[in-house]
Amino acid sequence: MKFISFNVNGLRAILKKDFEKTFDDLNADIFSLNETKLSDDAFPFQKEGYEIFYTNSKVKKGYSGVAVFSKIKPLSVHYGLIDNLYDEEGRVITLEFDNFFYVACYVPNSGENLKRLDFRLEFEKNLVNYLNSLKEKKHVVYAGDLNVAHEEIDIKNPATNHHNAGFTDEERAAFSALLKEGYIDTYRYLHPEQVEYSWWSYRFNARKNNAGWRIDYFLIDEGLKDKLLSSCIHTDIMGSDHCPIELNLSI
Numbered sequence: 001m002k003f004i005s006f007n008v009n010g011l012r013a014i015l016k017k018d019f020e021k022t023f024d025d026l027n028a029d030i031f032s033l034n035e036t037k038l039s040d041d042a043f044p045f046q047k048e049g050y051e052i053f054y055t056n057s058k059v060k061k062g063y064s065g066v067a068v069f070s071k072i073k074p075l076s077v078h079y080g081l082i083d084n085l086y087d088e089e090g091r092v093i094t095l096e097f098d099n100f101f102y103v104a105c106y107v108p109n110s111g112e113n114l115k116r117l118d119f120r121l122e123f124e125k126n127l128v129n130y131l132n133s134l135k136e137k138k139h140v141v142y143a144g145d146l147n148v149a150h151e152e153i154d155i156k157n158p159a160t161n162h163h164n165a166g167f168t169d170e171e172r173a174a175f176s177a178l179l180k181e182g183y184i185d186t187y188r189y190l191h192p193e194q195v196e197y198s199w200w201s202y203r204f205n206a207r208k209n210n211a212g213w214r215i216d217y218f219l220i221d222e223g224l225k226d227k228l229l230s231s232c233i234h235t236d237i238m239g240s241d242h243c244p245i246e247l248n249l250s251i
Contacts, residue, residue, distance in 0.1 A: 001251050004028035005104065005143040005216060007199070007242035011036040011067070012044055017239040023047065026234075026244065029071050030095070032104035034145040034216075034242075036065035043067070055079050057090040064090045066144070068104050072097060081130040086123060100139040100224075100251060103131065107147045110165035117170060120147075124174040128181055135182065135221050141249070142183065142219040145199075145242065150175045150185065153195060154214040166215060183219045186231035186247055196233045199242045207241075218247035227251050 004026050008014040011033060023031065036054065038044075039061035043054055047069060054067035074095040080087030095102045105127070110117040134140050148171045149155040161167045179185060187194075197212025206212065218231055229248040237243050 001030070001249050002026075002028045003102070003141065003143060003218065003247040003249070004031045004244050005034070005145075005218065005247075006031070006244040007034040007106070007145040007216060007240060009035050009037070009240040009242065011038060011065075013037075014239045015045060019239055020045070022237055022239065022244070023069075026246070028069075028246075030102055031069040032093075032102075032143055033067040033069075034065075034104070034106040036067050037062045038065050053077050053093055053095065055087060055090040055093055058088045060089075064106055066090060066093050066104050066106050068093050068095060068102070070095060070102075074102075081126050082133065085126055085130075091123075094134070096138070100141055101134045101137075103134070103140060103142045103144075105142065105144040105146070107145065109147050110168065110171065112165070114163075114165060114168065117165075117168065121170055121174060124171075124178070128178055131178075131183070132181060139224050139251070140183075140219075140221045141224070141247070143217065143245075143247070145215060146175070146217050147215055148172060148175050149213045149215055150188070153193070154188075154197075156197065156211040156213070161213075166213060178219075182222045184222060184225060184228075186218045186220055186228055187214070187233065187245070189225075190228070190231050196235055198233050198235075198245055202241055216242060216245045218245060220247075220249070224249060224251065 050069040152158040198216035200207035
């Protein structure tokens with residue numbers, strides 16, 4: 001089964017940049033989008049053969065937003081974390097299938113001067129509780145822009161970015177804590193020494209110079225480890241400041 005996750009940095013904007021061809025070429029069974037930045041209930045991209053689920057920020061127009069396209073009709077769909085927590089920011093969609101949950105997430109950025117770091121860390125605690133509640137029932141595939149470069153190998157300039165949003169000790173520790181709960185960073189598990197990134201600033205020719213960060217992930221619970229076939233980053237695909245990531249499971 002093929003999964004794709006892509007932070008599109010504005011769905012309407014990327015639709016003007018050959019996104020439909022990218023979508024077709026990748027031909028995923030489940031394709032999730034982060035940061036759709038939609039501000040109303042009109043979803044501007046439909047695709048025959050896919051069920052479509054999406055959530056938008058209800059507190060700030062043109063902010064956040066997650067969407068999931070699935071060739072398989074889910075058994076159920078849930079928005080937000082436990083008790084729909086954080087759905088007002090349009091951050092999480094969970095699709096339930098016969099033998100696993102697919103959780104598409106856009107983790108909050110800690111922001112300029114780390115003004116949302118406390119909010120972010122509280123989100124992380126609630127997220128762990130939510131994922132573990134799902135894992136008690138079925139396997140879990142967790143995907144999205146998680147807004148953290150976990151290790152120094154995951155960022156071009158670790159020294160100069162230390163304590164910046166996405167590379168604080170606190171955020172990295174929260175990600176480590178999540179892995180210790182029984183989850184696997186599929187890309188790093190398969191490629192322990194590979195240096196690739198999934199996000200580049202629009203400033204300073206960062207993408208041209210490959211001065212990037214790996215902040216987009218596919219995580220699976222340890223019970224799916226033997227089902228893991230591949231996990232890769234499509235660094236050649238343009239259209240956003242992120243690029244798509246891919247996971248293949250024999251599930």
